[in-house]
Amino acid sequence: MTLTRDELTELLDRLLAGWESEVVEFKEATRQFSADKTGEYVSALSNEANLRGLASGWLVFGVSNSRQVVGTAHLVEVQQRQALKQHIHQSIDQGLTVREVYEAMHSGRRIVLLEIPAAPRGIPISWKGNYRARAGESLVPLSLDKLDEIRRQSVGTDWSAVVVPEATLGHLDPTALARARQGFKERYASRIPAADVDAWDDATFLEKARLIRDGQLTRAALLLLGARTSTHLLTPHPAEMTWNLVGEQQAYEHFYPPFLLTSTALVQRIRNVQLRLMPPNELIYREISKYEERSLLEALYNCIAHQDYTKRSRIIVTERPDRVEFISVGEFFDGVPEEYALEKRTPRDYRNPLLVAAMTELNVIDHMGYGIHRMVQDQVRRFLPLPDYDLSTTGEVKLTIPGAVIDPAYSQLLMVRTDLPLEDVLALDRVQKGLPSSAEAIARLRKAKLVEGRRPNLRVNADIAKITGSKAEYIRRRAQDDAHYARLVVDYLTQFGGATRKEIDDLLGPYLPDILDSKQQRSKVTNLLTRMRTDGTIRNVGSQQKPRWELV
Numbered sequence: 001m002t003l004t005r006d007e008l009t010e011l012l013d014r015l016l017a018g019w020e021s022e023v024v025e026f027k028e029a030t031r032q033f034s035a036d037k038t039g040e041y042v043s044a045l046s047n048e049a050n051l052r053g054l055a056s057g058w059l060v061f062g063v064s065n066s067r068q069v070v071g072t073a074h075l076v077e078v079q080q081r082q083a084l085k086q087h088i089h090q091s092i093d094q095g096l097t098v099r100e101v102y103e104a105m106h107s108g109r110r111i112v113l114l115e116i117p118a119a120p121r122g123i124p125i126s127w128k129g130n131y132r133a134r135a136g137e138s139l140v141p142l143s144l145d146k147l148d149e150i151r152r153q154s155v156g157t158d159w160s161a162v163v164v165p166e167a168t169l170g171h172l173d174p175t176a177l178a179r180a181r182q183g184f185k186e187r188y189a190s191r192i193p194a195a196d197v198d199a200w201d202d203a204t205f206l207e208k209a210r211l212i213r214d215g216q217l218t219r220a221a222l223l224l225l226g227a228r229t230s231t232h233l234l235t236p237h238p239a240e241m242t243w244n245l246v247g248e249q250q251a252y253e254h255f256y257p258p259f260l261l262t263s264t265a266l267v268q269r270i271r272n273v274q275l276r277l278m279p280p281n282e283l284i285y286r287e288i289s290k291y292e293e294r295s296l297l298e299a300l301y302n303c304i305a306h307q308d309y310t311k312r313s314r315i316i317v318t319e320r321p322d323r324v325e326f327i328s329v330g331e332f333f334d335g336v337p338e339e340y341a342l343e344k345r346t347p348r349d350y351r352n353p354l355l356v357a358a359m360t361e362l363n364v365i366d367h368m369g370y371g372i373h374r375m376v377q378d379q380v381r382r383f384l385p386l387p388d389y390d391l392s393t394t395g396e397v398k399l400t401i402p403g404a405v406i407d408p409a410y411s412q413l414l415m416v417r418t419d420l421p422l423e424d425v426l427a428l429d430r431v432q433k434g435l436p437s438s439a440e441a442i443a444r445l446r447k448a449k450l451v452e453g454r455r456p457n458l459r460v461n462a463d464i465a466k467i468t469g470s471k472a473e474y475i476r477r478r479a480q481d482d483a484h485y486a487r488l489v490v491d492y493l494t495q496f497g498g499a500t501r502k503e504i505d506d507l508l509g510p511y512l513p514d515i516l517d518s519k520q521q522r523s524k525v526t527n528l529l530t531r532m533r534t535d536g537t538i539r540n541v542g543s544q545q546k547p548r549w550e551l552v
Contacts, residue, residue, distance in 0.1 A: 016063070034076050038130070050124075056099065059114040060113050072111065093129060094123055148217070160308045161219070163219075163406075169202050172202075173261070176224070206221060209358055236312055247321045254265075291403050295378045298365075300315075305352060311330065318544070323401060323402045366452060384482055431460060488507060489529075493551045504529070
């Protein structure tokens, strides 16, 4: 929350009057201060604030170590503040950055205050691989005992496992309870007779499904099976999911417990029309659904299972014309998405262990982290772009499932090359989206002749499109050599005697590769005309501002 001027003045007075030195640092910084050194203090103050149970630490510029206000000219421009926050975000290994940069006047002098958010529970903050801390006024490495203390915070603090003493079986939805029994029977069909499950009373069943602890219902039970009228038992934590339709048509709807039922209702709000793709060398369209319903449910179940409910935020599902976005609060808890996409990682721990265990017992999710891999496979099977995980925003995860073709060459390639390793498909997907890939991945794609062009303008190899029958598209989009462009200019000047720069731009525009933007296309034409003038092919008979080109 942004502080008002009066609140800033009061805060600064308190900091100057006396505060724990480990969570506040004063720097004179009369003119400027090192961005890297700032990053080290962000790591240290964030960790110290966590250990003291505070929401923030403070780095104050314009005050000496003796707490004398001297004023500062540091971070005067808005662009400087944004650049600093971006630099810190990129170099803090956990993606944390400065929460706010405040300016205040004190004793007639300008002061700058950086609000540093406390490290998330269980996650120590490092700067370029080094964990920092404070020892009095000194900046020091984070000691092993402090490091262990922060990491132990995630043990025994499962929000979903907390019992709700006021909750009774009467607070559960009967339909959701019946659906839960059905899922449990499906999961244990080979080990527990369905008749045995039906014979259990509700309390026994809920205990088997891990939703009861010590005879009392847990928060997990209320999230998954609680009646709509039971949400007050979870206050102030909003048990809520929101579907938001964006585009020519706009709509929204909120969904509440029981999530076991309303998650399906939310997914059914998403418009899932049929798409028609033309396979190479075929005359019959292939129809596929815009989205795989299994993937949509998997994405939403993941949001429910891994949301950080202590942040008191709802789950948001935004449907756009060409994609669906799922946003849940809480950093990606264990590893990175690419590892799960390739089935190279099994999760070692969960943010909400009991909730994950209960959803597994009800046959909603698996316990091995295969969900991301299944979503990727569903997109590959349907020749569409792969899901994207955006972890750049501190404190939340955004999953995007595309519902439209980005590059037809990519989709056609998947239709004819069903033998491609998943690693190559992941790398090709990044190429079609204009995202950076590792040098190793690009080298592998080049060797297989799957990409063309130079960084950063790589594209799915047009030769693939040519092989699959898209010859006209290949000719139109591929980069021509300069000799070809020069012949077009010579032919034009021979026919019409001369040409302005605009006429030459209009002549070459349709033949320039689509991968170049308008600025790059204009630069390419300028370089071509310069070479033709230098080698004596053409000359400028106009002015420099209004050139007119003729053959020599």
